[in-house]
Amino acid sequence: MYCVRKVTEDLYWVGANDRRLTLFENIHPIPRGVSYNSYLLLDKKTVLFDTVDWSAGRQFIENVEAVLAGRKLDYLVINHMEPDHGASIEEIILRYPEVKIISTEKAFLFMRQFGFSIDGRIEEVKEGDTRCFGKHTVTFVAAPMVHWPEAMVTFDTTNGVLFAADAFGSFGSLDGKLFNDEVNFDRDWIDDARRYYTNIVGKYGPQVQALLKKAGGIDIKMICPLHGPVWRTDLGYFLDKYDKWSRYEPEETGVMIAYASMYGNTEAAANSLATALVERGMTNVVMYDVSKTHVSQLISETFRLSHIVLASVTYNLGIYPVMHNYLMDMKALNLQKRTVAIIENGSWACKSGSLMRDFLENNMKQMTVLDEKVTLSSAMREDNLDEIGALADSIIESMKNK
Ligand code: FEO
Numbered sequence: 001m002y003c004v005r006k007v008t009e010d011l012y013w014v015g016a017n018d019r020r021l022t023l024f025e026n027i028h029p030i031p032r033g034v035s036y037n038s039y040l041l042l043d044k045k046t047v048l049f050d051t052v053d054w055s056a057g058r059q060f061i062e063n064v065e066a067v068l069a070g071r072k073l074d075y076l077v078i079n080h081m082e083p084d085h086g087a088s089i090e091e092i093i094l095r096y097p098e099v100k101i102i103s104t105e106k107a108f109l110f111m112r113q114f115g116f117s118i119d120g121r122i123e124e125v126k127e128g129d130t131r132c133f134g135k136h137t138v139t140f141v142a143a144p145m146v147h148w149p150e151a152m153v154t155f156d157t158t159n160g161v162l163f164a165a166d167a168f169g170s171f172g173s174l175d176g177k178l179f180n181d182e183v184n185f186d187r188d189w190i191d192d193a194r195r196y197y198t199n200i201v202g203k204y205g206p207q208v209q210a211l212l213k214k215a216g217g218i219d220i221k222m223i224c225p226l227h228g229p230v231w232r233t234d235l236g237y238f239l240d241k242y243d244k245w246s247r248y249e250p251e252e253t254g255v256m257i258a259y260a261s262m263y264g265n266t267e268a269a270a271n272s273l274a275t276a277l278v279e280r281g282m283t284n285v286v287m288y289d290v291s292k293t294h295v296s297q298l299i300s301e302t303f304r305l306s307h308i309v310l311a312s313v314t315y316n317l318g319i320y321p322v323m324h325n326y327l328m329d330m331k332a333l334n335l336q337k338r339t340v341a342i343i344e345n346g347s348w349a350c351k352s353g354s355l356m357r358d359f360l361e362n363n364m365k366q367m368t369v370l371d372e373k374v375t376l377s378s379a380m381r382e383d384n385l386d387e388i389g390a391l392a393d394s395i396i397e398s399m400k401n402k
Contacts, residue, residue: 001062002059002062002063002065002066002067003016003059003062003063004063004066004067005178007039007161007178007222007224007230008159008161008222010041010042010043010135010136011039011040011041011042011161012039012040012041012042012063012067013037013038013039013178013224013230014038014039014040014048014060014063014064014067015035015036015037015038015039015052015056015060015063016035016036016052016056016059016060016063017033017034017035017036017056017173017174017175018033018034018035018036018053018055018056018173019033019173020033020055021033021034021055024084024171025084025200027296028171028195028199028200028294028296029294029296030171030172032171032172032173032192033171033172033173034171034172034173034227035172035173035174035227035228036052036053036056036060036084036085036226036227037050037052037224037225037226037227037228037230038050038051038052038060038063038064038085038226039163039224040063040064040067040068041133041136042067042068042071043133043134043135043136044133044134044135045074045075045133045134046068046071046072046073046074046075047074047075047076047077047133047136048064048073048075048076048077048092048099049077049079049154049163049224050077050078050079050080050085050086050163050165050226051076051078051085051086051087051088051089051091051092052084052085052087052088053083053084053085053087053088054083054087054088057087057088057091060088061088061091061095064092065095072096072098072099073092073095073096073098073099074098074099074100074133075099075100075101075102075123075131075133076089076092076099076100076101076102077101077102077103077138077154077163078101078102078103078107078111079103079143079151079152079153079154079163079164079165079226080107080147080148080150080151080152080165080166080226081103081106081107081110081111081114081148081150081151082147082148082166083114084226085165085226086107086110086111086114089101089111089116089118090116090117093116093117093118093121099121100121100122100123101118101121101122101123102122102123102125102131102140103122103123103124103125103150103152104124104125104126104140104142104150104151104152105124105126105150106149106150107150107152108122108124109150110148110150125140125152126140126142127140127141127142127152128140128141130157135158136156136158136159137156137157137158138154138155138156138157139154139155139157140152140153140154140155141153141154141155141211141214143165143167143207143211144207145204145207146165146166146167146201146204146207146208146211147165147166147200147201147204151165151166152165153165153167153211155218155220157218159221159222160219160220160221160222161221161222161224162215162218162220162222162223162224163224164223164224164225164226165225165226166200166201166225166226166227167201167208167211167225167242168223168225168228168231168238168242169193169196169197169200169225169226169227169228170189170192170193170196170225170227170228170229171192171193171195171196171227171228172189172192172193172228174228174229177229178229178230179229179230179231179232179233180229180230180231180232180233180234180238181232181233181234182229183229185229185237185238186237189228189229190241191300192228193228193238193241194241194245194300194303194304195296195297195299195300196227196228197241197242197245197303198245198296198299198300198302198303198333199296199299199300199333202245202299202303202333202334202335203332203333203334204246204334205245205246205247205248205334206246208242208245208246209243209246209247212239212242212243212246215239220235223235223238245303248303248334248335248336248337248366249337250303250304250305250306250337250338251303251304251305252284252304252305252306253284253305253306253307253399254282254284254285254286254304254305254306254307255274255277255282255284255285255286255305255306255307255308255309255395256285256286256287256288256301256302256304256305256307256308256309257270257273257274257285257286257287257288257309257311258287258288258290258293258298258302258308258309258310258311258323258326259287259288259289259290259309259311259312259343260289260290260291260311260312260313260319260320260322260323261289261291261311261313261345262313262315262320265345265376265378265379265380266311266312266313266343266345266376267289267311268379268380269311269343269345269374269376269380269384269388270287270309270311270343271287272380272384272385272388273309273311273341273343273374273388273391273392274287276388276389276391276392277392277395277396279392280392280393280396281396282395282396282399284305286301286305288301290320290322290323290326291322295325295326295329298326298329299326299329299330299333299335302330302335302338303335306338306339306399307338307339307340307341307395307398307399308338308339308340308341309340309341309342309343309395310323310327310340310341310342310343310356311342311343311344311345311374312343312344312345312352312353312356313344313345313346313352314344314345314346314349314350314351314352315352317349317351318351318352318355319351319352319355319356319359320352323352323356327356327359327360327363330364331359331363331364334365335364336364336365336366336367337365337366337367338367338368339367339368339370339395339398340360340367340368340369340370341369341370341372341373341391341394341395342356342357342369342370342373342374343373343374343375343376343391344356344373344374344375344376345375345376345377345378346376346377346378347377347378350375350376350377353373353375357369368398370391370394370395370398371394372387372390372391372393372394373387373391374387374388374391375387
């Protein structure tokens with residue numbers, strides 16, 4: 001049975017929700033599912049903007065057929081060719097053989113690489129090109145690396161709707177509520193939106209900044225992303241988040257303590273530091289056991305907060321593997337501009353602190369590693385409490401300059 005939403009008087013959401021998928025991109029947990037958004041414009045010509053993942057193909061086709069109500073599909077605009085949006089292209093071609101596909105040169109290259117038969121039906125567009133579908137005229141804006149190189153966004157100059165591809169998306173299924181003003185985004189969605197952005201697009205901050213600059217020059221009334229709610233009010237709220245995230249600026253002054261502890265001793269130091277920070281008035285403190293927290297969540301929180309404490313045991317004369325993986329992910333996602341404090345532990349040949357400092361200073365950009373650190377030899381002792389206090393003082397002091 002079809003299940004669609006009206007977006008504007010002649011634009012329909014014809015996407016689908018996926019609550020069965022466990023891991024997005026087979027790597028990121030999505031306990032609240034994800035939506036694959038697709039939009040169908042009924043103008044003089046009929047125009048479909050992007051498709052959905054193949055897993056949602058049945059729902060998608062039912063939706064498209066219901067909204068078309070017997071009309072043929074004239075155009076399919078592909079803003080982003082990653083399979084969570086492009087996988088149903090061939091099904092659309094089979095069902096609507098006269099359809100013309102509008103996209104970028106690189107997207108057509110990818111379609112061929114994925115094995116799609118598109119010859120004779122493609123219309124290549126570049127930045128600034130326009131198409132008139134009747135009442136609606138759209139213009140195409142290149143958005144390379146947001147989040148693949150072929151990506152573009154499409155702006156409807158007639159009504160101010162921006163088809164934003166992966167930009168301004170979020171994890172989470174829609175549960176009937178399509179628009180941002182139908183949900184409490186700041187309460188129920190922002191964590192999933194941040195985890196989506198930081199892990200999926202986070203590496204490409206400069207490219208997102210470039211897109212935001214272009215967006216600043218057009219009068220956007222509505223943002224239709226490929227995942228998550230459609231934005232029709234309070235656009236500035238989300239644009240501001242994207243601006244901060246893509247400049248790698250923290251949203252909040254606060255401390256994330258990420259600890260790797262085998263027998264609870266490094267965790268004890270992390271607990272002491274959290275307590276010392278709160279006693280000094282810094283209550284925006286969160287703690288994560290890196291062995292029990294998915295790295296996508298660690299990354300999201302690292303983007304959110306200004307200060308990070310890395311507390312790690314030494315393992316095989318190196319950094320504890322799960323902590324090392326977190327650091328590698330931070331680097332891969334281009335995270336920068338954080339103040340970091342270190343707690344190290346080792347029963348012999350304690351190395352984790354110097355190795356983490358070296359990683360931060362030599363592999364990442366604009367990371368400030370505090371001089372004070374805490375070194376444990378197997379377990380916390382009474383005299384470590386002085387080091388903990390000094391580290392807490394140092395973190396608080398460093399916040400004064402932020
Ligand atoms: Fe939602 Fe880059 O695909």
